[in-house]
Amino acid sequence: MNIGILAIQGDYAAHAAALNRLGASHTFVRTPSDLRGVDGVILPGGESTTHLRVLKEEGLFDGLRDFAAKGGALFGTCAGAILLAREVHGPPQESLALLDISVLRNGYGRQLASDVHMGKTKLRKEPVEMVFIRAPIIESVGQGIEVLAEDAGHPVLVESGRVMASTFHPELTEDSAVHEHFLSMVSSLS
Secondary structure: OEEEEEOOOOOHHHHHHHHHHOOOEEEEEOOHHHHOOOOEEEEOOOOHHHHHHHHHHHOHHHHHHHHHHOOOEEEEEOHHHHHHEEEEEOOOOOOOOOEEEEEEOHHHOOOEOOEEEEEOEOOOOOOEEEEEOOEOEEEEEOOOOEEEEEEOOEEEEEEEOOEEEEOOOHHHOOOOHHHHHHHHHHHHHO
16 A cells, blocks of 8 residues: 655644654655555645645645545545535635535635644544644535544544545644544555
8 A cells, every 4th residue: 555645835744754754665756656556545734725736836736536436535634624625715716526514714714723733533432533724624514424523513534435534634643543543544445
């Protein structure tokens, strides 16, 4: 199994370190050709409009949509969750629309505070460490979306089929539960 990590902006190196700790192979994705041979792709945090601009310029916007259409697994954290959302508000923004969620990005200052929380998830009995940095808010989820964790009354970790998103940064902790879950999702699709 080889996991691609979108490496155009954000802390993609922290995702690589998390995968290294789990013994998972990874490839940095900067062009559509980098998607060849990967089984799953992580879209890291950063600034979603910058990600979107570079995705379009480099041909990765369509490349990621094609990857998903062919059954590839995707996991977006923070800005990555915004990019995966069906609908983006605050202000509106184009997205890949691969996950039936509506997201409020941090444009109006109503995002979750930058903070570290311990929260319950459906991943395991013990709480998971959640690092929020100007996190977007998942306002609503569509049919078929499983909410794996909530914080402050909002979903913060969701999945549907082969697509998963978190509004927090699991790569910034030593807690590997979220990355392990993504790897499990990817291996179940193979």
